[in-house]
Amino acid sequence: YLAEDTRLGRKLALKLLPAQFTQDADRVKRFEQEARAASALNHPNILTIYEIGRHEGSHYIATEYVEGETLRRLLEAGNLSLSDALELTIQAASALQAAHQAGIVHRDIKPENIMRRPDGYVKLLDFGLAKLTQVEADTKDLNDEAVTQSLLLTQPGLVMGTIAYMSPEQARGQRVDQRTDLFSLGVVLYEMVCGKRPFNGATHSDVIAALLREEPRRISQHLPNAPVELEQVLTKLLAKDREARYATAQELIADLKRIKARLDVAQDDVSTQTLKRSSTEQMSFETNVGGQDVFATNVTKAAAATAANAPAMPTAPTASVTKAPPVVRPKTFAMAVGAVLLLVAGLFGSFFYINRQQTIDTIAVLPFYSSDNKLAPLSEGLTEEVINAVSDLPDLSVIARNSVAKYKAQDTDPVTVGEQLNVQAVMTGEVSQLGAETIVQIELTDAKTRRRIWGKSFNRKLNALYELQSEIVSGLAQKLNLKLNEATSQQIAQQKTQNGEAYRLYLEGRAYYNQGTAEALHKADELFEKAFGLDNTYAAAAAGCAACHAYGADQEPPEKVMPKARTVAQVALKGDPNSADAHLTLARVALRYDWDFKEAERLIKRAIELEPKNAATHQRFAEFLALMGRHQEASTAIYQARKLDPRSLPINADIGTLSYFAADYDHATEHFQQALKLDEDYADAHTGLGLTYEQQKRFAEAVNEFLEARKLLREDAAYVTGLQNAFAKQGTQGFWKQELAHLQDEAKERYIPATTFAALHTRLGDVEAAFKSLQLALKEKDGGLIDLNVTPVFSALRKDARFSALLEQIGLKR
Template sequence: MIDSTILHYRIIEKLGEGGMGVVYKAEDTKLKREVAIKFLPHHISANKEERKRFEIEAQAAASLNHPNITTIHSIEEANEKVFIVMEYIDGVELRDKIKTGPVPIDEAISIAVQIAEGLEAAHKKGIVHRDIKSQNIMITGDEKIKIMDFGLAKIKGGSQVTKIGTTLGTIAYMSPEQARGEEVDHRTDIWSFGVVLYEMVTGKLPFKGDYDQAVIYSILNEEPEFKNYSELNSLILKALAKNPEERYQTTNDLLMDLRLLSHEPYVKPKRNIIPLKAGIIIGVIAVLIIAVLLFKNSFSSIETDNISIAVLPFTDLSPTNDQAYLGDGLAEQLLNNLARIGNLKVTAKTSSFSLRDKNLTVQDIAEKLKVSKVLEGSVQRIDDKVRITATLIDASDGYQIWSETFNRSSNDIFLIQDEIGESVVKALKLKLLGLSSSPDKKNVNPQAYSYFLQGNYFHNLRGKENLQKSIFYYSEALKIDSTYAAAWDGLSTAYSSRSDFGYGSVEDDNKIALKYAKKAIELDSTLASAYSTIGWIKRIYYWDWTGADSVYQLALKIDPANSNIIGGLAALASTHGRFEEAIRLDQKVIEKDPLNLSAYLNLVLHAYNAGEFNLAISTAKKLIEINPKFPGLHMKLGQIYLLQSNIKMASQEFENESDELWQLYSKILLNYAERKNNEADRYLDQFIKDYEDIAAFQVAELYAYKGDMETAFIWLEISYELRDSGLTTIIGNPVFKNLENDPRYSNFLKKMNLPYRKKI
């Protein structure tokens, strides 16, 4: 066969042989290029059914045009031989690369992303490969991946040409349903992909046996083992779920998680048009920022090293008093843009907005927020006219540095665009904002923008009814514009909050939130808050610690000063018992965001678990000064006093607790501390009746505090089944101290993939 010519193809060398044919390297003498030719064996070509399968391979693969899939040039027949002419790939099989040892994680992820992108292209056309394996993956000299051999490809809705009961594929890579000879869909490729990924990072196959049936038994009944934990483990395990319903349902979902692990955002092009009424608001914001920056004796004329500023929510002066959401939206956008100035210190929204309606002087506000300048304003809307006033104040003397009023109508859009354009052209002042010369604005429908701002407003108010309103307004925005990334981000956060506060289903709301956050990132890869939400869900609900860390780190690259992201990393460190790191990160958030209530609470909790009771007490007292009615705070402070055997101080704090759940929790702790066990048991029964679905972890804490270790372990298991977020605080928790040397405790931590350090 070597050196022979068939049609206009000169055979050069044999490349390989498989059950569906022999492959040769050849020269296309007409087009002067190297190709690969796959011949159907004669004993198979004579069989109508097998020949039909061969034709399906060619038809399926030829319909695909993707850089990660081998290109099919033609199907030919000559001298009673049928063959496919394919792209020749000069490279090595992934199988051969793996033979030299496990592939480094970053490289494995890069390879996996390309394989998944090729599979996604095939699945979108309804084509299932059915024989994904490392032998069918080629790596070119420039590190490009090519999926080969769609010989077992199945076209969705196509005729069944395989005999009933016949299984196709390579056994070690077969999905359970494929191994059983059942009907398969694209999820069988996702399983095989998981096998290849496992093979890459471990250097071996996940399911092994001395003979075929032993391998199939392993596939159907055993779980893959990991010697070393890597950030890919949870992804691989999900791809290798034996029930197809529990696997990744689409290759796109798989790709999203791979991209998150790779720390490379998924970038899609965005449009660059500013809408009508929304454009007015965005335009005015831009003008405000430019005005502040260009005003003499302010940011343009002095160094910003010593300047710090707080942007307060703009006051609603509209006759109908229903534009607070617009005032908040204006202030937040101004704050976000000012924060892009490298040396300018801008107080975070959580702190500046917390002083709303406090009747404080500018000097009082500046002192609390530790800033030298304050930007405040007002918004007034009547019909289609809007008036926005902004004032920049020097906190040292209370005098205005600059003030201006902007009157606009819906007919002013072109004027505003001209005004913004002229401002952008001026010198290079906008470089201070970190903005590009062509601002990254999306064509947002004005009504959708209004709904989005209202969604933000009600989400910030918290509470069950407000969160429902928030979800409603974000959803309304998306009904108008389904490509509105910020609205998907907001909707994701609202569902996550609803779950966190116990207002909805923990499972359903977190899955919805994750789905919507991924949708937001697909539309805009720069939304740090969407990555942060994914990190939160992976940490709180999925307990995917490495996945959460990867997403948080990616979010931090996008927005290094984001308090929520840093706070998430602090909580993640605390979950693993790295309390010194957690406390340092909490203090970093508080330094930048001095009125961030969540940061203070996190510091209390992390210091408490670290055994740093004095720090926990002093921090709790500071938080009480800011918000005396913060839910659960007085309970936690009282609990610390109990652990210090100070029942009197504990009782005083318990009396000041305002939240009903924590009031009852406090009563139980106090009665057990005072040896009033019957009374405490009665309250505990009531607590379980009222809150078992949302506070199972707290029930475990109470039984542990009582000294009933058996029941405490039972409730820890219930917490596990309910995915109770409280379990993320189990390590170091003082009430579980007596459980730590029990083998069940270490086994429980192992089940959660958490570290266990035996107490001496």
């Protein structure tokens, strides 16, 4: 069923399990365990399992909703090419590799469980479901005939598809492993290439007999001039002895990619011709099987009935392949007309399919590379500018900066990036300096075929550097045939400054700003100020200055920096009334300094109107809603942010933070751990996980996370060691006392919010000291006061009348 998750506002698929599969409690338990294991798999080619459960006696699974067609329907339509078949198999094998590495065997690979989305992405479905339908009889020592009779007689309702794609060891009821899935995938690949399955028969028992005893026909019998290497791959996949098959899916992927790469380069008739079923070789049992009488069929009779006149595929590991001429049979006039009509339909279907696939509507712009460290900030800033500008193009979805940041300074395979980010094309760039000229080399690559779609070198002197962004974006739009209206065209052509040096300084400032540390923010502020000094109409530079002040570049009390941030942001808005960055800075001032929550919400919503595709803007809105205690709305906003930037570390970690604010510690733990799967060195996720463990009374684990975060932030080694020793000697009290002493020393040199000290005093049980710090925070207009209502650390103070009075003073309600 197509369903909707009303909490998160997303579509999902809801599958109800038939009652006959859920009567055995042990089998249901095993199924749930396997489904949970599958739900932990994080791979773009594996269907995501959201939830399993039971409602009013019915067991259900809630999964990702995938739009597209199953491979069965694609086979029936008959418009797959050999290149398509290889690509489908590669993606399915990639999903299996991830599952096998996690110790999970699918057990039910078949075309019905493979789906292709309209964008060409493949999803493998129904992990865990095969466990319920699998026959587990101990038939290890039975002969082939007894195995078949046992299998059929004990399961009269067994799905035909399962039989047709199972491995010999499955048919015998023996132990299965990852090579079992590879055999089944081989059956699927053979069917795509040849238009029929390798093991056929008039009845179920005939199919099993062929599976156990016969070798399939060579694929050249069905596809003349088929690549010899593909014949070898299928021979290895369909080996009856599992020891002769591929050991891992990765080995299979490597071979298939080599074959596909050669075919794509050749672009000959073999790679592009449409694969379809032979009209004279349909499998009879597809329409004839339906009654109980088929289960009485004897294996020997089935073997005798199997049509095996054509030469068989060699038994693995034989590699030599002899091409056999195609078999020509007499055809009636009606059959000939039908064949012509099918050919015409196939050609038209292939034409429209190929043209649809050439439409690029999802891309990733990877961090531009420079071998010159002096150019690194310029390269990073230019990358962000291009991403932001490309995001404004119509009919094009662009992965946000946070999701591509991990590919910085990597020689990354575009196919790998395409798989990980779920995009059709990847843009890369290299920045270099030659005398007085800056050279930017751009390439756009197909993320499936590695085909170069577009490439261009831009040479600009310093005084014309500002032209780069618009020229890159214009070139991309033209190559992708994007239809731009007049407003969009003008927006692309518009130059925010015509001072090349100011533009360079601004780009470098963005690179430092994105690092987020106090030191980097201070450096960014200097660069933005210099850029604005060279061009006092440069609104983006002014907005950058304002943001640096609002987020702590000065390391001074709020009463000194927040009015400055407001003034500079207003200057930016005079130069550009549509500056989303300036609106967000003013929103931060309104929220954390003026305590004007209505104005803060208005400003954030205006920023979203100005940049609806900006994931960070939706993230800011989610944080605001959570601080206001509007947790349901916050959840909707943060998932919208993640939809726009699915691999963003800050956004994925923020989902955990919002769960932490809502006292939903199990989900907070889950989401912080998911963020760490994206990058185990992300300090903020370690800190968030530590805070969550603290509320769960898992103090040793909490301290470990806090220490790991400090190491990743490159805190002083002696300080970290001191915290570690304090915990070892005095537990959590010792740890927080050591932290308090360290920050009190730090406060002599730089501003540290009073709310930070209030939290430490609260942890140590010193209520009076905590309220003293909170009164100081109120006097300083400490922005951290806004967090009081939702931060669990302050729970111990909430029954005190002074706490309620404090909330009223800043306009918050309990």
